[in-house]
Amino acid sequence: MDGMSWTETGTDASERIWPEASALVYDDAVKARTDHLYARVKDVVTPMEWPAFAPLIDAINQLKVLRGATILAHNYMTPEIFNCVGDITGDSLKLAQVAAEAEEDVILQAGVHFMAETAKILSPNKTVLIPDMEAGCSLASSITGADVQAIKSAYPDYPIVTYVNTSAEVKAYSDICCTSSNAVQVVEAVAKQWNTDTVIMIPDQYLAKNVAAQTGIKILTWQGECEVHEQFTPEDIQDLRDAHPDAVIITHPECPPEVMAAADFAGSTGAMANYVKEKSPNKAILITECSMSDNVSVENPGVQFIKPCNLCPHMKRISLTNIYEALRDMKHEVEVDPLIAEKAKASLQAMLDLPKADNPPSFDTGKAAVAVPYVTI
Numbered sequence: 145m146d147g148m149s150w151t152e153t154g155t156d157a158s159e160r161i162w163p164e165a166s167a168l169v170y171d172d173a174v175k176a177r178t179d180h181l182y183a184r185v186k187d188v189v190t191p192m193e194w195p196a197f198a199p200l201i202d203a204i205n206q207l208k209v210l211r212g213a214t215i216l217a218h219n220y221m222t223p224e225i226f227n228c229v230g231d232i233t234g235d236s237l238k239l240a241q242v243a244a245e246a247e248e249d250v251i252l253q254a255g256v257h258f259m260a261e262t263a264k265i266l267s268p269n270k271t272v273l274i275p276d277m278e279a280g281c282s283l284a285s286s287i288t289g290a291d292v293q294a295i296k297s298a299y300p301d302y303p304i305v306t307y308v309n310t311s312a313e314v315k316a317y318s319d320i321c322c323t324s325s326n327a328v329q330v331v332e333a334v335a336k337q338w339n340t341d342t343v344i345m346i347p348d349q350y351l352a353k354n355v356a357a358q359t360g361i362k363i364l365t366w367q368g369e370c371e372v373h374e375q376f377t378p379e380d381i382q383d384l385r386d387a388h389p390d391a392v393i394i395t396h397p398e399c400p401p402e403v404m405a406a407a408d409f410a411g412s413t414g415a416m417a418n419y420v421k422e423k424s425p426n427k428a429i430l431i432t433e434c435s436m437s438d439n440v441s442v443e444n445p446g447v448q449f450i451k452p453c454n455l456c457p458h459m460k461r462i463s464l465t466n467i468y469e470a471l472r473d474m475k476h477e478v479e480v481d482p483l484i485a486e487k488a489k490a491s492l493q494a495m496l497d498l499p500k501a502d503n504p505p506s507f508d509t510g511k512a513a514v515a516v517p518y519v520t521i
């Protein structure tokens with residue numbers, strides 16, 4: 145079979161012996177089945193690249209049907225993954241919500257490990273696959289379940305709000321989760337429930353500082369950072385403004401507060417995408433992971449994107465090749481200890497039970513920074 149076009153064999157997908165990824169070929173049949181997908185990404189995927197991508201995309205889309213699988217693709221996936229094999233696409237809140245409602249028996253997470261764990265926690269009876277088990281996150285690795293237990297012991301009167309970019313164990317010892325879409329709403333809701341003016345928000349210190357500027361609730365935090373967003377500086381924003389005075393500058397709340405204050409708009413990846421769609425600026429600069437601009441540009445061909453970006457090395461571990469191999473061999477299944485999963489689910493569910501906003505809310509970039517101390521344990 146290696147080196148031979150599958151369509152030359154006359155077999156259907158269920159009888160096919162799926163070859164090594166390198167043996168998949170771009171023939172007329174694959175071209176006919178994928179031309180409509182290339183039309184979607186032609187501005188961000190070159191004609192030179194497409195013959196390498198198309199056979200994998202075609203095979204993955206057939207394997208999804210064969211395996212009863214749905215692919216959750218995060219906004220930071222490369223455009224050929226996000227636009228050509230992703231079934232559900234978006235930010236981590238949307239993916240978490242859809243994972244809970246998915247009808248398919250198999251979920252493949254095109255994203256990082258904590259996202260796959262979240263899907264497993266919310267859908268414990270489904271098979272959850274991740275193409276690369278090493279696809280981690282600097283925020284998730286900045287804190288452990290034992291750290292959260294120590295924080296709880298030191299601050300028993302304050303609720304612990306945990307960003308979803310964390311392990312199942314960290315979620316398990318927390319009181320409620322949040323994403324960058326709903327962080328302000330979660331902090332205010334949990335403060336009211338606990339009748340307190342102080343909330344602990346972990347592990348992203350920059351998200352915590354940016355949330356603190358938006359609310360009257362006092363916040364204590366942890367010294368974790370996203371290694372992608374922490375690299376942006378106010379000087380970067382000024383340089384971009386000088387070079388492109390007609391561009392709207394849009395930041396993510398994982399960026400340091402000084403970066404957010406220098407921007408025109410700030411919000412989660414979902415809020416960023418909505419802003420561009422609704423405002424349709426002539427020129428936009430998204431201060432976030434590299435693939436986001438490519439994916440948003442597919443939906444907004446009239447907007448010119450300037451692309452200063454930092455690659456997330458964890459997100460970039462996911463490729464068409466390892467998605468194909470994971471579905472072909474049904475490998476890299478994500479498991480979560482059932483006791484941990486049950487507790488983590490309670491934290492996630494507390495978040496999902498809050499009223500859903502029609503659109504992901506934005507951060508007011510004009511609000512003054514406030515002091516946000518670190519917890520001491």
Ligand code: SF4
Nearest residue numbers: 281282370371372456
């Ligand atoms: S972009 Fe940042 S927060 Fe997202 S997975 Fe990468 S390191 Fe983690």
